[in-house]
Amino acid sequence: MKPNDLTFEHSNVQTLVHAQNLHKHFGNNHAVDGVSLQVKAGEIYGLVGSDGAGKTTTMRLLVGALLPNAGEINICGYDVAKQVEMARSTIGYLSQRFSMYEDLTVLENIRFFAEIRGLSSSEWLPRSMEILEFVGLAKFIDRRAGLLSGGMKQKLGLASALVTRPRLLLLDEPTTGVDPVTRQDFWQLVVKLVANREGEGVSVIISTPYMDEASRCHRVGFMKAGKIIAEDSPSNLRTRLNNRILELRGTPLKSLKQIAIQDEDVEEAAAFGDKLHLRVKEGKSNIVIARLQKQIESQNLNLISLREIPPTLEDVFILLTEFNHD
Amino acid sequence: MTEPVISVKNLTRRFGDFVAVDHISFDVQAGQIVGYLGPNGSGKTTTIRMLLGLLKPSDGSATVLGYDVFKQAEEIRARVGYMSQKFAIYDDLTTLENLTFYGGVYGITDKARINSTLELVGLNGHEKTLTRELSTGWRQRLSLAIALVHQPKLLFLDEPTSGVDPTARRAFWDLIYKLAEDGVTILVTTHYMDEAEYCERVGVMRDGKLLAMDTPTNLKTSIIKGDVWEVYARPLEKGLEILSALAGVERVGLAGDHLRTISQRVEKEAMQTLLISNGISVDKIERGEPTLEDVFLSLAR
Known part of the structure; x- marks a missing residue:
């Protein structure tokens, strides 16, 4: 696997982030x-x-909070090493440990972030209201931030990052600790932001350890030990394992797993709660299904279902990293 | 059927006017792996604290390993293991020193036991490694070892694999399955769908209520009645608007570069025709699989 072997079509679509061969070490x-x-x-x-894979460090390099030991970064046409202030003015950053002033109201918090980013008083209010409307907090402008629910706090964080109308939005694990409903809402906002402002061309870089979240991105880079080990759209990544993942349900699962891993064309068998996921060699799924069915029958075990399922990003990640376990 | 390891009936806990846990009931049998899925603040931790006898229920009853949580809290605590994501491991001690220290807390001084516990979680060979040098995945294994050193019959795991990649998560869960095969009962609290998928049964918590508890497969088939379609169309937002209005479509969401719909008796061709007639270009429409997230969203809304 060659890292970063993507070719970019040089169409009229702008590339907002160019980072080349970044290195950052802390001691060893x-x-x-x-x-x-x-x-x-x-x-x-x-x-x-x-x-520890290097996601947050990469983000901090992009935003100019850390200097790389080697490599170049260009954000919206600005060289981060030489024009860090200009580059930063185009970025909205929601860090993992976003902090807000709990005893200030929603609007006061936004105002604070707007002013330290140099927005004048005539600018910040209409823009803040527009953004609070967008994230659904317009009704709560007078509520103290400390009294917001987790999901609302997160939306306030997003609003603060958006107040300068950034062209690049960096979101570092933004949905850690929130429930799926809030997470769904948050993602709808992010997708809308990108879709809405297509003319202005906003980009989002989001970090996450979770595959269900990764699958919502247009493109993902799998990071491991400071390197991007694969990069593509979720659907292209998944096609690498097309027709190679089987789901097996039945009892007892332990005996079924024994049978499965002994099959010469099964590369991996992993338990998933009440079922097994099998990864089979290319072009062998029908043979394996027929063979396992026969075997399970002959041993009088209970087979509920055995079928091919669409591969998940998790399957792909494991395939790509299995030769370098940590 | 033998007596359940955990038996909860109408368990309730109020803090003033706030009902943190609201009349929940469930049983867990020996050797089962049960997930307790819900967002922060949904009542998961309050439930665990009651089951550990750390917090008195306001109402209802519960037994753990046959002991009453009201009256026999100490019996319970001596027999269960608890791995918390916020567990303090001493960074400047080695793995072996950490385990020896926590073993001592439980009165375990037997060196052989300590070593076999390290071996069980795959940390043998790393006895002398300072814990601050361990990756998140290995720290989680050490936390598990600490929770296991007194050989509990019941293990509570609080988001045991948060922040690790799928490879490390799968390796950790292989350990959990091994423990369950040896008869250890496991209750996992999490708000991550990736993690809940590994459990044999999953309970869905929201606002203090247990909305459902079943196998992941049964939850998906019983709660998500419709078909899942991944629709690659653009522009996305207009597509969303149009599909939302189509009869039979229950939910449409923006999923990054495509739309994800759940619908009943809606043919792929019908969606395609409708989108195209509204000037929307359609790349492809593929069948998707229901997820636990879909289940949660359906139950919560």
């Missing part, structure tokens, strides 16, 4: 080890990997 720890990134306007890009 190579947190970011040769990352290159291109993100186009109108694109939601997911940096996907575990804690």
Whole structure:
């Protein structure tokens, strides 16, 4: 697997983020080890990997909060090393540990963020109202931030990051700890932001360790040990395993797993609650299904169903990383 | 059927006017892996605290390993293991020193037991590693070892694999399945769908209520009655508007570069024709699989 082997069509779509061969080490720890990134306007890009894979460090390099040991970053036409203030003025950043003033109201919080970003008083109010409307907090402008629910706090964070009308929005694990309903709402906002302002061309880079979230991005980069080990759209990544994932349900699962892993064309069998996921060799799924059915029958075990299922991003991630377990 | 390891009936906890846990009932049998899925603040931790005998229920009853949570809290605590995501591991101690320290808390001083616990979680060979040098995945294994050192019959895991990638998560869960095969009962609280998918049964919590509890497969088939379609069309927002208005479509969501719909008796061709006649270009429409997130959204709305 060659990292970053993407070709970019040089159409009239602008590339807002150009990062070339970034390196950042802290002592012996190579947190970011040769990352290159291109993100186009109108694109939601997911940096996907575990804690410590280098996602947050990559974001902090992009925003100019950390200096890379090597590599170049260009954001919206500005060189981050030389024009950091200009570059930053185009970025909205929602960090993992976003903090707000709990004893200030929603509107006061936004005002604070707007003013430190240099917005004048004639600018910030209408713009804040527009954004609070967009995230659904317009009715709560006088509520103290400390009294907001988790989901509303998160929307306030998003609103604060959006108040300067950034062209690039960096979201570092924004939905950690929130419920699926809130998460769904949050994603609808992000997708709308990108879709709505297609003319202005907003890009979003979002980091997450979760595959259900990764699958909502236009393009994802799987990160491991400071490197992007694969990069593509979720559907293209999934096609790498098309027709190679089987779902097996039945009892007892342990015996079924034994039978499955002994099959010569089964590469992996993983338990998933009440079922097994099998990864089979290319072009072998029908043979494996027929063979396992016969075997399970002959051993008098209970088979409920055995079928091919669409591969998930999780299956792909595991395939790509199984030769370098940590 | 033998006596359940956990038996909860109408368990309720109020804090003033706030009902944190609202008349929940469920049973867990020995060797089962049960997930308790819900957002922060939905009552998961309050339930666990009651089951551990740390918090008195306001109403209802519960037994854990046959002991009454009201009257025999100490018996329970001596027999269960608890792995919390916020568990303090001493960063400047080695893995072995951490486990020896926490073993001591439970009165376990037997070196062989400590070593076999490290081996069980795959940390043998890393005895002398300082814990601050461990990756998140390995720290989670150490936390698990600490929860297991007194050989509990019941294990509570609080978001055990938060923040790790699927490879590390799967490796961790292989350990959990091994424990369950040996008869350990496991209750996992989480708000991550990726994690809940690994459980044999999943209970869905929201606002203090247990909305459903079943196998992930049964939850998906019983609660998501319709078909899932992944619709690649643009412009997305207009497509969303049009599909939402189509009879039989229950939900449409923006899923990044495409739309995800749940519908009943709606043919793929019907969606395609409708979208195209409204000037929307359609790349492809593929069948999708229902997820636990769909289940949660259906139950919550």
